[in-house]
Amino acid sequence: MITIHRIICGLTLHFALTIPLAAADPIFPPGVEPEKLFDGIVLTEGVAVGPDGKAYFSDITFSHVSKNERGEIHAGHIWRFDPATSKTEIFRSPSGMSNGIKFDARGNMLVCEGADYGGRRVIRTDMATGMSHIIAGMYEGRQFNAPNDVTLDASGRIYFSDPRYLGHEPIDQPVVGVYRIDLDGKITRIISDAGKANGVAVSPDQKTLYVVSNDNGATGFERLPKGDAAQADKNAAPLRKGFMALMAYDLGPEGNATFRKTLVDYGKFDGPDGLVCDESGNLVVAVRAENRPGIYVYSPEGEELAYLKTEVPTNVGFGRGPDANLLYITAGKSLYRIRTGIRGYQLPSGSR
Numbered sequence: 001m002i003t004i005h006r007i008i009c010g011l012t013l014h015f016a017l018t019i020p021l022a023a024a025d026p027i028f029p030p031g032v033e034p035e036k037l038f039d040g041i042v043l044t045e046g047v048a049v050g051p052d053g054k055a056y057f058s059d060i061t062f063s064h065v066s067k068n069e070r071g072e073i074h075a076g077h078i079w080r081f082d083p084a085t086s087k088t089e090i091f092r093s094p095s096g097m098s099n100g101i102k103f104d105a106r107g108n109m110l111v112c113e114g115a116d117y118g119g120r121r122v123i124r125t126d127m128a129t130g131m132s133h134i135i136a137g138m139y140e141g142r143q144f145n146a147p148n149d150v151t152l153d154a155s156g157r158i159y160f161s162d163p164r165y166l167g168h169e170p171i172d173q174p175v176v177g178v179y180r181i182d183l184d185g186k187i188t189r190i191i192s193d194a195g196k197a198n199g200v201a202v203s204p205d206q207k208t209l210y211v212v213s214n215d216n217g218a219t220g221f222e223r224l225p226k227g228d229a230a231q232a233d234k235n236a237a238p239l240r241k242g243f244m245a246l247m248a249y250d251l252g253p254e255g256n257a258t259f260r261k262t263l264v265d266y267g268k269f270d271g272p273d274g275l276v277c278d279e280s281g282n283l284v285v286a287v288r289a290e291n292r293p294g295i296y297v298y299s300p301e302g303e304e305l306a307y308l309k310t311e312v313p314t315n316v317g318f319g320r321g322p323d324a325n326l327l328y329i330t331a332g333k334s335l336y337r338i339r340t341g342i343r344g345y346q347l348p349s350g351s352r
């Protein structure tokens with residue numbers, strides 16, 4: 001409604017006119033299905049678009065389902081999808097069983113390497129030279145359990161989660177934590193009360209660290225030696241699931257985190273996996289809930305704003321520049337994309 005003021009014979013008259021305003025673009029266009037771009041080996045994860053505009057994503061090749069007739073195990077891969085050619089190729093193999101991937105403000109790739117024959121560390125790769133450095137390999141003299149997801153703040157500090165879902169390796173860290181890597185390389189465990197911490201994301205205003213708990217009740221798997229994942233899971237011993245939730249932590253100026261509230265509690269259903277923020281601070285979350293799997297968009301207060309049905313998803317990542325409204329989705333063993341009515345948040349230029 002628009003109010004118009006007119007002055008007639010010294011009197012101010014008010015006219016209220018109702019004029020329809022242009023509706024905002026829907027977050028997910030009605031009737032539009034995500035476009036499948038690629039099928040991998042076992043489980044795709046951690047999609048992130050680099051400064052080159054290409055989408056990089058992990059293919060976690062679980063050792064209990066990816067053996068060939070000679071008993072050889074796929075070593076884990078990072079794939080690279082080029083939207084200009086629609087071609088997907090191997091970027092790195094073995095990947096160290098990479099999971100979460102992000103790019104810092106300088107264009108370096110940050111990768112969480114997990115367990116199950118993986119590196120159990122966080123590495124940074126200079127995309128110009130291909131040279132990588134281990135930036136988090138141990139904490140208090142012990143190796144990490146299985147770094148999972150990673151995010152950054154505008155100061156250049158790095159945050160990553162360290163749960164454990166599968167693998168034969170020892171569990172060396174006594175709690176599931178979220179860690180911060182400072183600019184001088186110091187590593188600090190800043191969260192240990194987030195259940196089985198998985199996805200992590202810093203809000204655009206730098207005041208909130210969002211953390212997912214996805215507690216499937218397992219730290220390793222007893223599975224069939226070979227066969228497909230669905231059959232292996234069917235024959236496995238049952239698990240008692242724990243806390244499934246999306247939480248918000250107050251993020252202080254020095255990178256410390258204090259629990260604020262649980263935004264969404266998924267109860268008995270599987271909770272979220274990976275997540276990112278859009279430019280307005282809303283959360284775009286890959287939710288694995290058996291009753292309603294898909295991509296959810298929440299307000300910073302946890303109100304559901306939009307939903308897109310997909311196969312069970314693992315992670316999401318926005319494009320850049322003119323394609324900042326293009327959402328890439330990893331789900332099952334595939335990579336998808338869909339054009340949305342929102343734009344993804346990226347670290348501001350000039351941040352470290």
